[in-house]
Amino acid sequence: xxxxxxxxxxTLQCCERVRLARLKxxxxxxxxxxxxALVASGLVLGTLARAQEAKPGTARTAWDGVYTEEQAxxxxxxxxxxxxSCHAKDLRGDSTAPSLVEESFxxxxxxxxxxxLFVRIRTLMPSDRPNSLSPQRYRDIVAFILQAxxxxxxxxxxxxxxxxxxxxxxxxxxx
Amino acid sequence: xxxxxxASMALVVLLGxxxxxxxxxxxxxxxxxxxxxxxxxxxxxxRRTDNAWGYSPLDQISxxxxxxxxxxxxxxxxDTGAQEATPLVYNGVMYLPNPRGVIQALDAAxxxxxxxxxxxxxxxxxxxxxxxxxxxxEQSAIPRLAQRPATAGGGxxxxxxxxxxxxxxxxxxxxxxxxxxxxxxDARTGKLVWDTTVADARLGYGYTSGPIVVRGKVIAGIxxxxxxxxxxxxxxxxxxxxxxxxxxxxxxxxxxxxxxxSWGDLPLAFRAGxxxxxxxxxxxxxxLVYWGTAQAKPWARVVRGTDGAALYTNSTLALDPDTxxxxxxxxxxxxxxxxxxEVFENILIDIGGRKSLFKMGKLGILWQLDRATGTFIRATDxxxxxxxxxxxxxGKVFYRSGKIPQLGTEVDMCPSTAGFKSWRAMAFSPQTNAxxxxxxxxxxxxxxxPVEKIVGRGxxxxxxxxxYKHPDSGGNLGEFLAMDVRTxxxxxxxxxxxxxxxxxxxxAGGLVFGGDWDRHMYAYDATTxxxxxxxxxxxSAQGFPITYLAKGKQYVAMPAGIGGGSWSALIPPELAxxxxxxNSGNALLVFALPQ
Numbered sequence: 001x002x003x004x005x006x007x008x009x010x011t012l013q014c015c016e017r018v019r020l021a022r023l024k025x026x027x028x029x030x031x032x033x034x035x036x037a038l039v040a041s042g043l044v045l046g047t048l049a050r051a052q053e054a055k056p057g058t059a060r061t062a063w064d065g066v067y068t069e070e071q072a073x074x075x076x077x078x079x080x081x082x083x084x085s086c087h088a089k090d091l092r093g094d095s096t097a098p099s100l101v102e103e104s105f106x107x108x109x110x111x112x113x114x115x116x117l118f119v120r121i122r123t124l125m126p127s128d129r130p131n132s133l134s135p136q137r138y139r140d141i142v143a144f145i146l147q148a149x150x151x152x153x154x155x156x157x158x159x160x161x162x163x164x165x166x167x168x169x170x171x172x173x174x175x
Numbered sequence: 176x177x178x179x180x181x182a183s184m185a186l187v188v189l190l191g192x193x194x195x196x197x198x199x200x201x202x203x204x205x206x207x208x209x210x211x212x213x214x215x216x217x218x219x220x221x222r223r224t225d226n227a228w229g230y231s232p233l234d235q236i237s238x239x240x241x242x243x244x245x246x247x248x249x250x251x252x253x254d255t256g257a258q259e260a261t262p263l264v265y266n267g268v269m270y271l272p273n274p275r276g277v278i279q280a281l282d283a284a285x286x287x288x289x290x291x292x293x294x295x296x297x298x299x300x301x302x303x304x305x306x307x308x309x310x311x312x313e314q315s316a317i318p319r320l321a322q323r324p325a326t327a328g329g330g331x332x333x334x335x336x337x338x339x340x341x342x343x344x345x346x347x348x349x350x351x352x353x354x355x356x357x358x359x360x361d362a363r364t365g366k367l368v369w370d371t372t373v374a375d376a377r378l379g380y381g382y383t384s385g386p387i388v389v390r391g392k393v394i395a396g397i398x399x400x401x402x403x404x405x406x407x408x409x410x411x412x413x414x415x416x417x418x419x420x421x422x423x424x425x426x427x428x429x430x431x432x433x434x435x436x437s438w439g440d441l442p443l444a445f446r447a448g449x450x451x452x453x454x455x456x457x458x459x460x461x462x463l464v465y466w467g468t469a470q471a472k473p474w475a476r477v478v479r480g481t482d483g484a485a486l487y488t489n490s491t492l493a494l495d496p497d498t499x500x501x502x503x504x505x506x507x508x509x510x511x512x513x514x515x516x517e518v519f520e521n522i523l524i525d526i527g528g529r530k531s532l533f534k535m536g537k538l539g540i541l542w543q544l545d546r547a548t549g550t551f552i553r554a555t556d557x558x559x560x561x562x563x564x565x566x567x568x569x570g571k572v573f574y575r576s577g578k579i580p581q582l583g584t585e586v587d588m589c590p591s592t593a594g595f596k597s598w599r600a601m602a603f604s605p606q607t608n609a610x611x612x613x614x615x616x617x618x619x620x621x622x623x624x625p626v627e628k629i630v631g632r633g634x635x636x637x638x639x640x641x642x643y644k645h646p647d648s649g650g651n652l653g654e655f656l657a658m659d660v661r662t663x664x665x666x667x668x669x670x671x672x673x674x675x676x677x678x679x680x681x682x683a684g685g686l687v688f689g690g691d692w693d694r695h696m697y698a699y700d701a702t703t704x705x706x707x708x709x710x711x712x713x714x715s716a717q718g719f720p721i722t723y724l725a726k727g728k729q730y731v732a733m734p735a736g737i738g739g740g741s742w743s744a745l746i747p748p749e750l751a752x753x754x755x756x757x758n759s760g761n762a763l764l765v766f767a768l769p770q
Contacts, residue, residue, distance in 0.1 A: 085256075085335050093634045094379060095401040095450060095472070104637035107624030123748065128257060128335070128738035129758035130748050 060168045061175055062114060065154020067143035072153060075144030078137055082126055091148050105149050106172040114158070115166030118142050135160070199268050199280055199289055199363045204345045210388060211459055216724025218264045220387065221340035222600060222678075223721070225457040226523035229602035230681045231722045235729035236768060237684035241698045241708045244766045247730060248286035252761040253277050256336025256353075257738025259383075259598060261678075261719035262763065263343055267726060270343060270362070271763060272385065274738075275336035276352040280365060284725035286765065290365030294352065335738050337383040339598065340454055340719070344388035344415050351382030351395050357413060359393075371418035373397065373411055378404050384454045389464055389496040391415050396426075396451025401472040403633035408449045410466055410492075412499050422499030426451050426468045428486040437509075439481035444630050447479075448472035449488040453598060456521040458530070461547050463493040463502055465532055467518040473636030474514040474592075475580045475623040484509035489517040491534060491542075493549055503549030507534070507542055508572055512579055513562065513621065514592040514635065517542075520600040522610070526661055533660065535601065535612065537594025540565055541663065555663035557656070559616065559645060561589040580623040591619030591642050593746050600719065602679035602687065607701050609666055611687045612656040613675035616648035617746055642749050652751055655679070655689050655697070657704060667704030671695070673747055673754050677733070678719040688731060690716020692747050693754050696733050696764075714760035728767060736761040 060066065080089065086097035093099040098108070109117060122138045124130050133141075139158040147153065159165055205219060213219045215232045222229045236244065252258065256274030263270045269283040280289040335353075342349040347359045347368055354376035359368040374380035379399040386395035392412040400408035407427035413420050426449040428434035430442065438446050448471040455466035471485040479485075490506040507517040517536035523546055524531050532546035539557035544550065551570035564573045580586045599613040624637035644650060653671035658664065673693035680688040681701060690696040692715045698708040718734030737759060738744065747754055 088379075092402070092632055095399055095452075095469075095635065098637050099632070099634055102632070103625050103627055104634075107637040108639060124745055127744040132758050 062146055062151045062168060062170045063174050064168075065152050066114065066156070066168055067146055067151075067153055067158045068156065069147075069153040071140050071143040071157045072147035073144075074137075075140035075142070075147075078133070078141050079144050082133070083141065086127070091145070100145055101148050105145075109170045110172040112170050113166050114142065114146070114168040114170060115162055115164075117145070117170065118158075118162070118165050135162075198365075201266070202268075202346065202363045203266065205265060205343050205362075207344075207390065210344060216264075216729075217266070218262070218721045218723050219343055220263075221261045221342075221385065221454050221719065222456070222520065225387075225389075225459070226603075227456040227520045227600070228522060228524075228605075228681070229600055229679060229719075230604055230683075232683045233722055233724060233729045234682065234684040236682065236686065236722070236731065238686065238700055238707060240768055241684070241686055243768050244698065244708050244710075244731070245769060246710075247284075247765045247767040249762055249764045250281060250286050252734075252736070252763060254737075254759045254761050258734060258736025258761040259337050259339045259718045259738075260734045260736075260763070261340040262721055262732050262734075263341060263348075264721065264723035264725070265343055265362075267724075269723075269732070270341060270348050272338040272341045272350060274338060274761065276338060276350060276356075276358070278338075278341060278348060278350055278360060278365070280348075280362070282725075283723060283730065283765075284728070292348075292350075292358075292360045292365040292367065294358070337738070338385065339383055340385040342386045342388045342393065344391070344393075347415065349386050349388065349393050349415070351385045353381040353383070355380040355382060355397065355399075357382075357386065357393060357395055357411075357418060359415070359418060369418035371413060371420065373420070378402065378406070383452050386413075387454055387457065387464070388415055389457045392421060392496050393418075394455065394464060394466075394494075394496060396454070396466055398450035398452035398469075400450045401447055401634045403444050403447060403628065403630045405444050405630070407443065407446055408451060408468075410451050410455075410494065410499065412496065421497075424492075424494060424499040424501060426487050426490075426492070434486035437484040437486040439483045441479075441481055445480065445628055445633070446471075446485070447633050449485075449490075450518065453518050453520060455494075456523055456532075457496065458523055458546060461493075461530070462496065463546070464496045465521040465523070465546065466492045466494060467521060467534065468492065469516050469518040470508075470511050470514055472633060473626045474512065474638075475636060476510055476512040477580060477582055478623060478626050478636040480628065482510055485511075489515070489536070491517075491521060491532065491544060491549070493546070505542075505544050505549045505551065507536060507540075507570075508538075508563075512574075513586065513588060513623070514594075514638075515562065515590075516594060516597075519596060519598065522601060522603055524603060524660060533601075533603075533610065535596045537590055537596055538562065539590070539595040539614065541610070541658070542570070553663075555658075557595070557614075559589060559595055559614075559647065561587075561618070580621070582625055583622060585620050585622045585639075587618070587620050589618035589645055590615070591617045591746070592621065592638065592640065593617055593619075593642075598678075599675060600678035602681040603660065604681035604687070604701050606681075606683065606685065607657070607666070608660055609657045609701065610660050611679035611681055611689070611701075612658060613677060613679055613689055614654040614656055615674040615746060616645035616652055616654055616670075617750065618643050618645050642746060644750055652746060653691050655699070657687070657701070666702075669697070669699065669704055669706070673751060677716045680720040680722060680731070682722055688720050688722075688733070690720070690733060690735075692716075692756070694735070694756060696720075710766075712764060713762055714757045730765050730767045732763055732765045734761075734763050 253273040276294040355374040381399040450469040471488040543552040620641040622639040651670040653675040657666040712735040
């Protein structure tokens with residue numbers, strides 16, 4: 001942990017801890033370097049706080065209408081432009097990219113949070129130019145993926161506050 | 176039409192025509208004899224020669240003077256997809272594959288464009304309101320300069336437009352496209368001669384590697400075979416003059432055929448994978464073409480529903496170039512079960528009187544086969560992998576305890592699904608008897624998930640991946656390794672914080688060239704591994720470096736670029752996020768000694 005922080009600090013950029021792979025509390029972490037330097041201890045505390053907030057038992061789930069139809073529509077257009085060349089137009093993947101729907105989605109994301117899905121996509125995708133879209137556009141793509149996985153739309157778009165997204169659980173079965 | 180406008184339009188048309196008729200002067204057809212024994216200054220095949228050595232006899236640039244190497248010219252390539260290009264050079268002209276089917280001819284001494292082949296536009300316009308550029312300086316998408324886009328449902332954009340290599344023969348250049356066409360263009364003008372649709376891209380089929388040409392046949396291996404469908408992966412041979420398909424050899428044993436029971440009782444539609452996504456080699460003496468095949472899909476046995484060997488996945492195939500008939504096969508990893516691909520280049524070397532074939536897959540095991548018969552000779556494990564044991568005398572493979580994935584159970588394994596070795600081809604130098612091997616060092620805790628057996632679905636199967644650095648890597652992700660091919664002894668290694676990211680290039684100047692993800696390009700002393708020269712590129716070194724003569728002078732060309740459409744693209748941002756590269760920048764950089 002200390003070693004990784006030191007390495008990130010050396011880049012003159014701050015580090016946002018991101019849980020990347022499949023996100024259990026002990027999951028492998030990576031550090032995305034942002035704009036401002038932060039004190040390492042503060043970073044760790046902030047991360048722990050977020051991780052605790054994201055634990056099961058939180059009230060909202062992806063079934064609660066957490067995005068809008070219009071947002072998913074925007075996300076669909078972006079997906080076709082940016083993501084479909086690997087994940088395919090029907091979202092079922094190809095030889096080098098996994099399916100983002102059906103049992104593949106459930107396997108990867110059941111019991112994770114929308115915040116974790118958002119962070120993973122923003123941090124690593126598209127794989128040749130990660131973090132190249134605005135957060136709003138990444139949220140739109142997340143909305144489209146939620147819609148493609150039959151989560152119902154609602155009256156409000158996905159919250160711009162990343163912490164709020166960390167509190168929305170993805171559950172395969174409707175609670 | 177107003178006169179001034181008409182006049183300017185006429186000028187545009189005139190200039191356009193002038194540009195279009197620019198062509199290669201003094202173009203003699205490339206003969207079969209030239210392909211089999213290329214002139215020292217030419218690079219006529221993706222690995223220069225049929226034996227895939229990636230070795231050039233040129234020695235103007237040597238250990239003594241390589242320190243003076245400097246940029247001679249550079250060329251920005253299409254940024255419309257992933258870059259893993261191999262230029263060809265014939266008689267002072269460079270033929271350069273760009274992403275998505277675009278091919279250019281350049282003066283190899285100056286970089287001046289001679290012609291450009293750009294496939295017919297077929298892409299629907301981007302819908303209004305989508306992905307506007309600008310907006311806070313973000314880059315929203317791959318610009319659609321070129322064609323060959325995703326078509327429908329299951330694919331049509333295999334590998335994000337990667338065009339790894341092209342081929343030359345007679346008066347034509349041959350390319351393959353990400354939507355499963357093979358095309359021939361006139362080497363003098365770039366005009367399309369023929370365009371053959373080999374498979375239905377809507378089913379996922381496409382090409383990422385180009386063909387080789389043997390005895391007048393254009394031979395290419397298809398990929399994008401991961402979805403469930405009533406067909407399987409294959410290699411085809413085509414008449415170089417017309418594009419007509421002459422033969423098609425399946426890379427999967429069908430039910431009822433010899434080897435068909437190696438998939439258990441799975442119907443044809445559920446026998447996926449065995450993609451032939453790397454080009455082959457050829458030996459005129461055995462008159463055999465050697466081609467690799469990829470792993471079965473879905474990756475894990477438990478997911479694809481058979482413990483069988485799944486022929487002819489993860490095999491080396493020896494094919495008759497005239498008929499496609501399989502003379503022999505050797506399956507390196509029967510029933511492979513975690514995405515450990517063995518599809519890569521086949522290097523043909525005669526050692527101790529044995530006509531051998533060398534190959535290394537993702538596991539970092541070097542296989543030596545008798546290339547006349549397909550019999551196993553030896554296996555040398557680099558010692559990084561933790562998945563299986565290979566008997567060095569028999570080649571038999573045994574999975575270590577707990578390494579065969581079960582549904583939902585984590586397997587801790589080295590390498591990760593990205594592999595140690597990948598498309599980044601090894602080179603062989605007859606001066607040192609060494610193979611030069613670009614590697615990525617990484618491991619993974621992987622949990623494999625289910626796939627429903629429904630036609631149209633399928634794929635690799637989901638994996639929850641937690642990558643980590645290899646414990647023996649000293650914190651590095653890349654290694655460039657020299658191994659004595661006769662003994663398996665490691666001669667030297669150079670580790671880098673980021674992955675080795677190009678094929679290797681060896682030269683008679685006693686040099687080896689390579690590059691890494693972090694934009695370095697290196698010239699090594701082939702004997703000692705000492706770095707004699709290095710420079711920084713605009714983005715990752717990525718593709719197949721070559722060397723050639725133009726107007727009597729030696730040049731070294733290095734592709735740089737992004738993408739890769741592979742798990743390996745995820746490793747650096749995950750495990751070395753402090754290393755950054757630009758989000759664009761496909762290019763070719765050409766170096767030479769000062770005048």
